Amino acid sequence: GAVVSQHPSRVICKSGTSVKIECRSLDFQATTMFWYRQFPKQSLMLMATSNEGSKATYEQGVEKDKFLINHASLTLSTLTVTSAHPEDSSFYICSASPRGTGFSPLHFGNGTRLTVT
Amino acid sequence: AQRVTQPEKLLSVFKGAPVELKCNYSYSGSPELFWYVQYSRQRLQLLLRHISRESIKGFTADLNKGETSFHLKKPFAQEEDSAMYYCALTSNYGGSQGNLIFGKGTKLSVKP
Numbered sequence: 001g002a003v004v005s006q007h008p009s010r011v012i013c014k015s016g017t018s019v020k021i022e023c024r025s026l027d028f029q030a031t032t033m034f035w036y037r038q039f040p041k042q043s044l045m046l047m048a049t050s051n052e053g054s055k056a057t058y059e060q061g062v063e064k065d066k067f068l069i070n071h072a073s074l075t076l077s078t079l080t081v082t083s084a085h086p087e088d089s090s091f092y093i094c095s096a097s098p099r100g101t102g103f104s105p106l107h108f109g110n111g112t113r114l115t116v117t
Numbered sequence: 118a119q120r121v122t123q124p125e126k127l128l129s130v131f132k133g134a135p136v137e138l139k140c141n142y143s144y145s146g147s148p149e150l151f152w153y154v155q156y157s158r159q160r161l162q163l164l165l166r167h168i169s170r171e172s173i174k175g176f177t178a179d180l181n182k183g184e185t186s187f188h189l190k191k192p193f194a195q196e197e198d199s200a201m202y203y204c205a206l207t208s209n210y211g212g213s214q215g216n217l218i219f220g221k222g223t224k225l226s227v228k229p
Contacts, residue, residue, distance in 0.1 A: 004160075034217075043121070044203070044219040093161070105163040106217070 002028045006094050006109025013084055014117055021079045021112045023094030029074035030096035034106070035067075038091040047092075050077040074099075084116040119144050121204050123220035130194050131228050138189040138223045140178075140204030148206040150180055150187040151217070155201040164189075164202070174198070194227045201225075 003026040013019050023033055033050040048069055049057040056069035066088075068080040077096075081088055093111040097104040120143040130136055142148065150167040165173045167180040167187060178189045187204060204220040 036219075041126075041221065043221040044217075046216060046218075049216075095161075105166075108161040110160045 002026075002098055002107045004094065004096055004107045004109045006112055008112060009110060010113045010115075012115045012117060015085055016083055018080055018082045019084055019114060021081075021092055021094075021114075023077045023079070023096070023109055025075045025096050025098075025107075028096075028098040030077075031074060031099045033071060033077040033094055033096040035069065035077075035079050036093045036095065038093065038111075044093065047079075081114065084114070086116045089114055089116045119148075119206070119208065119218050121206055121218050121220035123202075123204055123223050125223045126221070127224045127226065129226045129228065132196055133193050136189075136191045136194045136198070136225065136227075138202050138204075138225065140187045140189065140220060142185050142187065142204075142206050144185075144206060144208065146208060148208055150178070151205045151207070152176070152178055152187075152189050153203040153205055153219075155203070157200070161203070194225075196227045196229055199225055199227045 005024045005026050007022045011019055031052045035047045036044045037047050038044045046059050047062045050069045050071040052071045052074050058064045066082055071077040091111050091113055095106040095108045097106050122141045124139055152164040153161050154164040155161045176189055176191045178187050180187050201222050201224050203222045205217045207217050
């Protein structure tokens with residue numbers, strides 16, 4: 001079945017540094033990938049939609065200059081948290097579905113636990 | 118505003134007992150509803166969608182537009198059903214699921 005690989009699974013960084021999270025579709029092509037964030041005891045919130053070859057679409061309230069998204073190929077999207085602060089500590093999850101017509105379920109990565117100290 | 122509410126953070130039942138995980142939504146149009154499940158140490162995955170009207174692993178969910186609910190039910194719970202369950206909706210009926218709105222999730226614990 002379709003697999004989405006997310007790396008790293010955990011990262012601890014110091015305040016002010018930048019962190020890159022990778023999301024790869026291992027056995028399918030995805031023109032669109034999605035990035036979610038989940039705070040403790042909260043629901044998954046869509047942050048942005050990553051479009052291959054074009055700019056990402058950000059949800060209201062998400063700073064595009066802080067959360068840089070690059071979707072350089074049909075199998076890779078990256079999320080870079082720039083100048084991270086402790087309030088950015090969260091669980092970040094990416095998802096994608098195989099491109100094509102008709103319904104196709106989203107496949108999720110395992111998530112990345114970011115801790116900013 | 119679009120919202121998905123799962124009132125129970127934790128639901129604990131005994132094996133063989135019926136299970137109902139509640140989900141209510143707030144949306145003015147015609148949303149598509151989903152249930153996602155996350156088993157221990159595994160990634161989030163689709164369990165079922167209301168359009169398909171299918172039964173997956175014994176679970177069913179009926180969309181009740183009058184009550185704006187999409188409760189997940191199973192007549193006889195099994196230990197392997199223990200997991201985190203998320204109800205979600207998308208406004209893009211039949212299309213891309215990217216703009217999913219998730220509930221906070223309900224942890225189902227099935228005791229032997």
